[in-house]
Amino acid sequence: MSAILPSRAPVWAERRWLPRSLPRIDGTPLLLTVLATVLAIAVAHQTWTATVPLVALVPVCLLATTLCSLQQVRMVFGAVLVCVAWALVFTDEGMVGTLPLMISLALMYAVATSRSHHGAATFEGDRMLGDLRSRLHAMGEIPRLPRGWHAERSFATAHGNAFAGDFNITSSSRCGRQLEMVLADVSGKGQAAGTRALVLAGALGGVIGSATPHRVLPMANEFLERDSWDEGFATAVHLCLDLETGEATVASAGHPPAMHYDAGSGRWVPLDGNRGPALGLVPDAEYPQAHTVLNRGDALLVYTDGIIESRGRDLDDGIDWMLGAAQARLTSGFPGLAKTLVAGGRAGAEDDRAAVIIWRD
Known part of the structure; x- marks a missing residue:
């Protein structure tokens, strides 16, 4: 298992030797x-x-x-x-x-x-923002997986900003049998989206792993409804994977379809069942689950629209490009695929980009 993160916030803002505050005298x-x-x-x-x-x-x-x-x-x-x-x-x-x-x-x-x-x-404010950003990435860190399973994630921010609207939250069961993850994309980019991402990440962190999988996205939608976001909405994809049987359920809230690589046919298959609306738009929305099984040699890819979206091109064209890039790398295996897709994302530096891939030997 490997996790590839974007370039961090200014290094000096996270140095352990940096004082949390200098003496402040109010008299x-x-x-x-x-x-x-x-x-x-x-x-x-x-x-x-x-x-x-x-x-x-x-x-x-x-x-x-x-x-x-x-x-x-x-x-x-x-x-x-x-x-x-x-x-x-x-x-x-x-x-x-x-x-x-x-x-x-x-x-x-x-x-x-x-x-x-x-x-x-x-410097306390800078240190605090650095800590918050580090904690957000830590919430999505993929734990060590059982033998035969591997995962990789990669993120890039628009114009190299310290904060982004793309993030993931990961949880695993105590026995290590079940892996649950949400990849979310908050509308907007840069620090404005990053602030909303921190709020949504905190809400998802309290839901994922404690609520039943089919309730995760509805509860996140209810949270955004109560919070009354005026600035926008969020798309998300929720994945629940049984690491013993390979059975997986995927639910989408206005998110691009997850991709399942079937080693038997050598093809990428979209899990584009009945997707629900983006979070925060429709009260009491439903988010149907798509079911699949990851056999040996299979992989599951989730990503944000920064990978496939570009001006003057539709999303289907972007998906075709992404699958072509993924297919071209199959000779060398899945390691490094997430980083490749993020680096070559169709949106380029104009938008945040994220990809997470899980595969089975």
């Missing part, structure tokens, strides 16, 4: 110290204009942005602006000389404002 000592430093630099600039430029205030402002609350940042930046105005009026300092400082202030204030929205100080 007056730090504020007074910063203001005193601003005043000292301003006086030094008046005395030694050529030696101490106004841009020397940037490190002090950066310190305030990192350690102070938004209200304190405003006070510090206000003091800096007073110093800039004084220099413009009473010295020969021109606008060109103050421009780098003003641009730096604008950027740092934007960072301070953004940090105040999520309430996490300094």
